Amino acid sequence: MSIHEIPLSKPDITSMEIDAVTSVLRSGRLSIGPVQEQFEHALAARVNRDFGIACSSGTAGLHMALLALGVGPGDEVITTPFSFIASANVILYVGAKPVFVDICPKTLNMDPQKLADAITPRTKAIIAVETFGNPAHMDAYEQVAAKYELPIIEDCCEALGSAVGSRPCGSFGRVGVFGFYPNKQITTGEGGMIVTNDKRIADMCRSLRSQGRPLPTTPSGTASPTAVGIGGAGVTTAGSAHAGLGSWLVHERLGYNYRLSELHAALGLAQTKRLDHILAKRQRVSDMYFQRLLGNSDVVLPTTLPDTTQSWFVFVLRLATTYTRDERDRIIAGMRRHEVGAADYFPCIHLQPFYRERFGFKSGDFPIAESVSQRTIAVPFYNDLTEREVDFVVQTLELMLTRENIKRS
Numbered sequence: 001m002s003i004h005e006i007p008l009s010k011p012d013i014t015s016m017e018i019d020a021v022t023s024v025l026r027s028g029r030l031s032i033g034p035v036q037e038q039f040e041h042a043l044a045a046r047v048n049r050d051f052g053i054a055c056s057s058g059t060a061g062l063h064m065a066l067l068a069l070g071v072g073p074g075d076e077v078i079t080t081p082f083s084f085i086a087s088a089n090v091i092l093y094v095g096a097k098p099v100f101v102d103i104c105p106k107t108l109n110m111d112p113q114k115l116a117d118a119i120t121p122r123t124k125a126i127i128a129v130e131t132f133g134n135p136a137h138m139d140a141y142e143q144v145a146a147k148y149e150l151p152i153i154e155d156c157c158e159a160l161g162s163a164v165g166s167r168p169c170g171s172f173g174r175v176g177v178f179g180f181y182p183n184k185q186i187t188t189g190e191g192g193m194i195v196t197n198d199k200r201i202a203d204m205c206r207s208l209r210s211q212g213r214p215l216p217t218t219p220s221g222t223a224s225p226t227a228v229g230i231g232g233a234g235v236t237t238a239g240s241a242h243a244g245l246g247s248w249l250v251h252e253r254l255g256y257n258y259r260l261s262e263l264h265a266a267l268g269l270a271q272t273k274r275l276d277h278i279l280a281k282r283q284r285v286s287d288m289y290f291q292r293l294l295g296n297s298d299v300v301l302p303t304t305l306p307d308t309t310q311s312w313f314v315f316v317l318r319l320a321t322t323y324t325r326d327e328r329d330r331i332i333a334g335m336r337r338h339e340v341g342a343a344d345y346f347p348c349i350h351l352q353p354f355y356r357e358r359f360g361f362k363s364g365d366f367p368i369a370e371s372v373s374q375r376t377i378a379v380p381f382y383n384d385l386t387e388r389e390v391d392f393v394v395q396t397l398e399l400m401l402t403r404e405n406i407k408r409s
């Protein structure tokens with residue numbers, strides 16, 4: 001990466017984050033400790049949820065959410081084909097079948113009517129993704145889900161800080177899952193968080209996260225999640241000292257190691273404390289793009305519905321329908337040659353090689369998602385993007401558009 005490059009994304013790490021991680025290192029307690037709990041409380045409170053369960057990635061969180069809802073082989077789970085692949089892969093992890101429904105061309109989220117039409121007696125859950133942070137239709141999904149008594153898993157991995165009216169993303173559905181990869185609104189390096197008001201789901205996810213250790217309420221499990229934590233710290237110093245470890249070596253179900261370390265949690269807690277500031281910075285960058293691109297008829301800008309707070313995950317614009325996929329790909333390649341980050345967020349999941357192979361999906365199955373997907377361009381988007389950099393990005397994009405138009409004529 002040259003010093004001139006404007007990357008697609010960049011984390012925003014201050015001395016506050018560095019101090020927080022350093023102090024965990026000095027504390028000697030590197031996993032299952034108090035910082036994880038603080039992070040869980042802070043983030044859950046932020047999105048009006050009773051429980052937060054930190055985990056090693058957003059993908060791990062979605063996997064555990066499906067398991068906690070009892071989704072398994074023979075079940076169908078409805079989701080969008082226009083998303084990051086993790087939101088569908090987790091359905092395969094539990095042996096269930098992904099059922100895709102096409103998207104709304106404006107909001108890029110699942111079309112609520114098509115969602116309703118896709119429900120069968122085998123449908124066990126809905127994974128509703130807030131694509132690029134847009135919470136459109138979540139209330140409509142809730143109505144459909146209520147009618148058929150289906151749980152919604154809100155994949156809010158891209159939507160921390162978004163809201164519909166006064167309802168924050170993370171508060172829709174039975175369970176919500178956030179992700180903290182470095183390009184998200186806040187990062188832990190790698191990490192995720194499940195949020196829910198359902199204590200049984202919270203307990204189950206805590207057990208799954210930590211090798212299937214007993215739930216706090218089961219008779220064999222005298223340990224609360226906190227006590228399990230203490231046992232965990234103890235086991236590192238006294239592997240042979242079973243006495244006093246309580247349920248630490250009892251495994252009631254097939255679990256995983258999906259824990260988040262204290263180092264990661266410290267980073268996440270510091271970022272959560274700065275969240276309002278971070279969101280304001282991202283809004284500022286989005287405003288700059290809107291200002292410069294509004295009125296450019298070659299470009300379709302993101303749509304935010306009224307009464308919605310949009311937290312910007314990435315800034316994805318679309319080329320007008322007159323542009324082909326090849327033209328879009330050349331524009332992206334051209335921007336990259338000029339050291340401007342650009343990407344084709346997202347290729348449709350159903351057209352990924354192994355989905356085609358395994359399920360026989362083909363082009364034309366979800367025409368709106370496909371049409372949108374071949375014309376999207378994600379442009380550089382991060383908190384400290386300057387006005388000059390935005391100008392350079394837009395000029396480079398416009399240069400590439402002009403080239404394609406000249407080639408055509």
Ligand SMILES: *Cc1c(COP(=O)(O)O)cnc(C)c1O
Pocket residue numbers: 057058059060083084086087129155157158179180181191192
């Ligand atoms: C980022 C993301 C995830 C989870 O990502 P991880 O890298 O596993 O944290 C899941 N779904 C969507 C829609 C995402 O954007």
